[in-house]
Amino acid sequence: MTVTMDLETVKERAGPRQFSTEDDMPEEYRKAATRMIQFHANSEIMGAYLERPFIREAPSLDRKLAYSAKTQDELGHGQLLYRAAESLGVKTRDQMLDELANGEGKFLNCFHYPMESWVETPMIAFFVDGAAMRRQATLKRSSWEPYAHAMDKVCFEEGFHIKHGESILKELATGSKREQEMLQEAFEMWWPRIIQFFGPTDDDSTHHDFSAEVGLKQMTNDELRRAFLNQYLPKAEKYGLEIPDTPRIEKNDDGKYEIEEDDLDWSEFFEIAGNEYEPGRGQIDARKHAHEAVKWVRETLDDYETTTGGHAPQAAD
DSSP: OOOOOOHHHHHHHOOTTOBOTTSOOOHHHHHHHHHHHHHHHHHHHHHHHHHTTHHHHOSSHHHHHHHHHHHHHHHHHHHHHHHHHHTTSSSOHHHHHHHHHTTOSOOOGGGGSOOOSGGGHHIIIIIIHHHHHHHHHHHTTOSBHHHHHHHHHHHHHHHHHHHHHHHHHHHHHTSOHHHHHHHHHHHHHHHHHHHGGGOSOGGGOSSHHHHHHTTSOSSOHHHHHHHHHHHHHHHHHHTTOOOOSSSOEEEOTTSOEEEOGGGSOHHHHHHHHTTOOGGGHHHHHHHHHHHHHTHHHHHHHHHHHHHHTTOOOOOOO
């Protein structure tokens, strides 16, 4: 008879890739890990839907091919993460996808905003993906082994996405004066959203303490935010982007940057976190429409599995 591990034992043993499907984890751990991984999976899917229209709008064939591959990668990451979440035994993959389509699933703040022009693409493909890489690199040491293992593949492919985004950023930053002006306008609009990518401040974070105690997370939101800022603010300046006055950012004597987090619009952030931000409803409704549009495919596959037991027919001689 398998005995469920008690929570104190989980906290004592918590370490990188410490727990797997062979362990009978307590309900508190399984629910916390499911919430965290489902959120991550939803974000991969919604990010792909946000970027998908720019496959057609890309200015060259090479850009179209690269953006198509990137979108395909993001969707694949989502499916990989749903399987990692499903392995915890709390929800099935289908339940999580249904929740996302019904507007119940939560996902990253940046993917609630519409993206309307090509000049905005490096805001996601370079800065947001760069922020994601900062976070995901730490999750390779998550205590839930299936999640950490998924991060190996995700981080490898995200590295290419960031290089692609930087290539677009460089092209626009060295383009015409009008392109440079439009890039600056896009940066000023997206910069506060990018800074909020890592979630609420540590004082307002409701999930970090437990997630850290059981090894699911390795760094706090504020620690990740500062690490991203110190890595990517110099890169923004390298491409001629002027850092907006708000939120205020100061450089310490040690050369590290600190941000005045109270300058950010946290009321809008928490409205987004509750899926109540009106402009973001368009993203959620689009996902619901896409989910419903391929319902016949899911039903066909279900019928096939029922009638054949899931086995492919034998090939003809």
